[in-house]
Structures are given as C-alpha cells and as structure tokens.
Amino acid sequence: MGSERRKFVRASRALLPRAPGAPSAPTALSSRAMVTSLLLWGLVSTAQATGNATTGAALFDRCAICHSASKGGPNKLGPNLFGIVGRKAGTYPGFSYSAALKKAGFAWTPAKLDAWLMSPQKLVPGNNMPFAGMPDAGQRADIVAYLATLK
Ligand code: HEC
Numbered sequence: 001m002g003s004e005r006r007k008f009v010r011a012s013r014a015l016l017p018r019a020p021g022a023p024s025a026p027t028a029l030s031s032r033a034m035v036t037s038l039l040l041w042g043l044v045s046t047a048q049a050t051g052n053a054t055t056g057a058a059l060f061d062r063c064a065i066c067h068s069a070s071k072g073g074p075n076k077l078g079p080n081l082f083g084i085v086g087r088k089a090g091t092y093p094g095f096s097y098s099a100a101l102k103k104a105g106f107a108w109t110p111a112k113l114d115a116w117l118m119s120p121q122k123l124v125p126g127n128n129m130p131f132a133g134m135p136d137a138g139q140r141a142d143i144v145a146y147l148a149t150l151k
Contacts, residue, residue, distance in 0.1 A: 051138075056146025059139055066129075069150050078129060084108050085148045089124070100126035113144045 060069065066078035073080045079095035087108055090101035104124050106112060115123045117140045119133040134140050 051141030051145030053145040056142035098128040110144045
C-alpha cells in the first residue's frame, strides 16, 4: 500500500507544470527529433527521386512474366505497362481488371507505384496481382524510375 502511494505521488509530480523559466529540455529534444525526421524524410524522398532506371530495367525481369512494357505490347497475366506513369489505374484497353483496381480512382504517380510495389494489397485491397510486395525501398525506386521511362 505505502509504496503504491509513493509511486502515485512521484507520478503526479512528473505531471505538474514546470516552474516558468525552468530549462525546457523535453521541448529542445522534440524539436531535435523533428529536425532529424525531416532530414530522414528528405533522404527517403531523394532516394525515391534518384532510382536507377538501368537497374530497374533488370529488376523488371520479375514483372515481365506478367507484364509487357513496350508500346502496344500484349496484355499477359497482367496489363501492358507502357505509359503507366500518369495512366488512370485499371484502365488499359482489353485487360480484364479486378473490380477493386477498376474502381481505385487514381492515376499512377511514382509515389503510388512505390506504394503498390511495397504492398499491392495494402494500396488496393482485393486486387488480383499475385505479388506479395518488395520490401526494399531502393529496388522499388529503381523499378519506378524504369517504369517512368516507358513513354
Ligand atoms: C504473376 C503475375 C504478376 C507479376 C509477377 C506482377 N504483376 Fe503487376 N499485375 C498483375 C495483374 C494480374 C494485375 C491486374 C490486377 C487487378 O486487376 O487487380 C497487375 C497490375 C499491375 C499494375 C496496375 C496496372 C494498371 O493498369 O492499373 C501495375 C502498375 C503493376 N501491375 C506493376 C507490376 C510490377 C512493376 C511488377 C514487378 C515488380 C509486377 N506488376 C509484377 C500481375 C502481375
């Protein structure tokens, strides 16, 4: 009982407002954390912007079983991906899309493609692409850089 009470008193003291003018270490810390996360965010977006299209073309091997990438190329198990950046999801002529992808309602941007490659089911639940996702952000950036050249 006694020790419970002491714990309570200690906890309430921690919640009391600091005296005015007292050094505000927690605030300083959290702004440092904010700067750090901004820097990290910058690094991530840079990585996304600088994917290597040549490496991406080689990585596309694992997509090519199901996707052609040339202008007017055939639909295979998946739709043709020529001009995919800027194309509305689920709209390539002659391909029979899942209801989920047909009503996705967005156009493919590099950011959307990155999210799709990370986890198709997370971005568009119920879609038909039999692909678990690529956890490697660098590989995704490379493939997206390659996809952006298909125009
Ligand atoms: C085993 C076959 C298969 C593999 C491998 C595969 N896909 Fe797909 N992909 C599909 C199918 C099927 C769809 C259509 C899904 C639907 O209708 O829900 C699709 C859809 C897509 C779409 C949306 C196209 C549109 O017109 O909206 C993109 C983008 C895409 N795939 C990219 C890729 C990339 C990049 C890879 C390689 C990392 C890949 N896919 C690997 C079968 C595959």
